[in-house]
Amino acid sequence: MFMSDPRLLRALKTLSKIKRVYLVLSNKGGVGKSTIATLIAFYASSRGVPSGLLDLDFVNPSTHVILGLRVEDIKYIEEKGVIPHRIGLLSYFTIVAYTRDLPLALSGENARNALRELLSIVNWDNLELLLIDTPPGISDEQLELIYALRGVIKPLLITTPSRLAWHSVSKLIELLRGAGYEELYLVENMGNGELRYLVEKQGVKYLGYVPYIKQIEDSIGDLNKLLQLNVRANIDELVSKLLV
């Protein structure tokens, strides 16, 4: 694919080496996108699968909080680029290591530049699975990823069964179809499977549901507690389907 920005060429080269790259998307905020992305990546790594989690929410990054990492704990290694932080078999990258988790307000062009820079310098070696967590909505960051990384990424949509969330995600499905994506995946969060029919009717692969996690607040930031969540079977099933 012809690229106008050199950084995108290296980003494509690096991401192409990973077997499965899922772009985690939701038009609506508060559907649990970061939590699900983090749990999938972390659970996969705990099963012995070399996995990655890239937090591209520059304005409101939260995956490091879920993983219980203090900013000063996040360490990258410089070697022909930047090697992500490691937690066992999980490779993890977030911008907070550079911003010290201070408020960061980026306009569209700045977000685009930060995204390109980051994608081009991070080396994701020998991964089976990479989850890219994005901010809610469809703005410059998501558009960039959707169009520039076609052929490398697969969209993974997260929604709740709420009618408002479904209304939003339906538009996202339409947008992704228009961008040429035929294979779309969806996870129903805080649900019980009621969306399956609607999702499959749209030709989207329904991966499963995750019920509302009562103990999630108490588990955030504690890797042992995260591994003992009562939705482990649901997340493990998602991991298996994403690895197919």
Place this chain on the structure above:
Amino acid sequence: MSLVHEWALAESIILYIKQQGYVNIKKLRVCIGVLQSIDKEILNYALRELAEEYGVKLDKVELVDEYPLLKCNVCGFMWSINPSEISDDVREAIHFIPEAIYAYYKCPRCGSLDYSIVKGRGISEISVDVHE
């Protein structure tokens, strides 16, 4: 020589040159934003190593500094930042992701976070002279 972050920047440039169809280059000229504090010696080394790896003949490399200019989108004030006056940890953050600057700096006149890096951000201009 340690192969650091500059290697990734160099690889992007070489991939770009190849994509444009240039494989026999008399001179490669790259403008480098001073804000990103790129080590020119390492970048030059990485460019030459990677050119060889990717089958690009590269005679001369010219790396040109571009000094930072920032402009406030609220009050219109324009100013510059000298990276040597920035603390080491912040300079390192900006080195990797120049937009990290928005976590640390505001417009010196009105305090707005809504400002643009007009120039001098990072690698901007890439041009080549080719052998006939």
